[in-house]
Amino acid sequence: MIRAFASGMWIHVVQFSRNPFDLTGVVIWPIVYASIAYYLLDSKDNPRLLLAASLGASVMLMWSLVVIGSSNALENQRWLGTLELLVAAPVPFAAVIAPITVASGVVGGYALVATLAWGTLLFDVPLVIVHPLAFALAVPCCVLAIGMLGLVMASTFVLYRAAFSLGIALQYPVWIATGLLVPLSVLPTFVGRIGWFLGPYWGYRAIREAALGPSPWPAIGMCLVVSATYLVVGTACLRAFVHVARSRGTLKLT
Amino acid sequence: MNALRVFAVGGVTSYRALFNWIDPWIFVPQTLGYPIFEILFFAYLGRFASVQSDRFFLVGNAFMAIAITGFFGMGQAIGGERRSQTLATLLASPANRLALFLGRAVPSMLTGVVVAATAFTVCSFVLRVHFATHELLGLAAAAAVSSFACTSFGLCLGSLGLRGRSVSLFADTVGGSMLLISGANVPLERLPGFVRAVGSGLPLTHGIQAGRILGAGGSFGAAGHLLAREALVGCCYLLLGVAMLRVLEYEGRRSATLETF
Structure with missing residues (x-):
């Protein structure tokens, strides 16, 4: 299982990093969002706010990559005719899908680097990390939390042929509910409550508090808790939905 | 006449095919949700x-x-054919290329206009922003001109699909950049001069400015020059797009890349 997960993740990270054209998109999107935030928030004259915006834009892209990557991965398997083979393999299906979703989040690491460099070089955003060690731990925890939420989403995509479009539609709602660029304080109260159940909410808080303080540890802990929960829920959902798809004979439908 | 038939029949057939692939009850909330x-x-x-x-x-x-x-x-009109491995077959036909691909694209664009109008209405209620009737008419006029300019620009982007594989991603990235460059979310005066210069050569920038003037109760006289610029930008891209369709189809045939996927 561990070997399947590790090798699967490595293959997908390499695969996602193969096309320079794809990577250009990965880098440009968070830069666009961060730039919009810089130009809008510039009037507040608060460098910490701009750094938080950089981090928020990076996590936004991580989520996009995970949700689109996981839906696109399944759709690609359908088109290539390999989804049935993967389902029939003796390795649990979750161990095949989870590496894809986590690898998408890892590729989002490029976005983090690019956005921080962009902000520092062009907008004089100070790159001062209050807790460097915690930051180094918070980033993979954030990737894991977002990737595992992707696993839960991917399980529903097994049933749904137009999964890619659904993945795209899920970007903004999660960005809003997790307060990545727009603070939850300006949104209706119930929106923040939804965020508690979402990996990007805790991942972003872990990274932000590691960079800006005061304490990132509770959020890092929550990342691990929600990741474990998503793994259990995602595995159960995958099993159930694969069973339904097999009994309906819809796995191969493109 | 034959080009008109290709445009209409091809468009209707491909739009019907879309709903064979995706259920309307999923398609509608999903397309509305994003905007x-x-x-x-x-x-x-x-x-x-x-x-x-x-x-x-x-x-x-x-x-x-x-x-x-x-x-x-x-x-998508061109990229979708490549993905379905039908692009080479389609291009083997003697049909007019513009009619062929525009026919596939226009129904999607009309859907987009309806979706945008619905999203605009829903968000007006949520954000409690109200418009008078004449303001809405002005906005509709500006939106129509912008839609033409964006479709023309889309023709240029789509024609790249005759030569390359990742056109959707490229269009996605260009669309994302427009969030910033066009002044949709940042007042143009806050952007650096070179970004404003790039934006003025792209569709949407002048259309949005015109829409904001007309949507705030301004007259067509005040926004006329912006609408004219938007239309001019659209015409330039239309000519460029038609030329690109011809050149890139030839290049795709010459280098045998029409079926690469």
Whole structure:
């Protein structure tokens, strides 16, 4: 299982990093969002706010990559005719899908680097990390939390042929509910409550508090808790939905 | 006459095929959800930043929703054929290329306009922004001109699909950049001079400015020059797009890349 997960993740990270054209998109999107935030928030004259915006834009892209990557991965398997083979393999299906979703989040690491460099070089955003060690731990925890939420989403995509479009539609709602660029304080109260159940909410808080303080540890802990929960829920959902798809004979439908 | 038939029959058939692939009850909320949440996202970001009003972001992002369908409609019309491995077969036919691909793109664009209008209406209620009838008419006129300009630009993007594989991603990236460059979410005076210069050569920038003037009760006299510029930008891209369709189809045949996937 561990070997399947590790090798699967490595293959997908390499695969996602193969096309320079794809990577250009990965880098440009968070830069666009961060730039919009810089130009809008510039009037507040608060460098910490701009750094938080950089981090928020990076996590936004991580989520996009995970949700689109996981839906696109399944759709690609359908088109290539390999989804049935993967389902029939003796390795649990979750161990095949989870590496894809986590690898998408890892590729989002490029976005983090690019956005921080962009902000520092062009907008004089100070790159001062209050807790460097915690930051180094918070980033993979954030990737894991977002990737595992992707696993839960991917399980529903097994049933749904137009999964890619659904993945795209899920970007903004999660960005809003997790307060990545727009603070939850300006949104209706119930929106923040939804965020508690979402990996990007805790991942972003872990990274932000590691960079800006005061304490990132509770959020890092929550990342691990929600990741474990998503793994259990995602595995159960995958099993159930694969069973339904097999009994309906819809796995191969493109 | 034959080109008109190809345009109409091809368009209707491909649109019907879309609903064979995706259930309308999923398609409708999904296509509506994206622009609605996009408008709300930027409106709340603007509120937090205390920059501009909800009306500013509402108009800017509603126009963006139209633009995206213009960019993607054409891109998908060609890219979809490549993905389905039918592009080479399609190009072997003697049909008029513009009619062929525009026929596939126009229904999607019309859907996009309806979606943008619905998202605009929903978000107007959520954000409590109200428009008078003459303001709405002005906005509709500006949106129509912008839609033409974006479709023309989409023709250029789509024609790249005759030569390359990742056109959807490219259109997606260009569309994303327009969130910033077109002034949809950042007042143009806040952007650096070179970004403004790039934006003035792209569709949507002048259309959004015109829409904001007309949506604020301004006259067509005040926004006329902006609408004229938007239309001129659209005409230039239309000519460029038609030329690119010819050149890149030839290049695709010459280098045998029409079936690469």
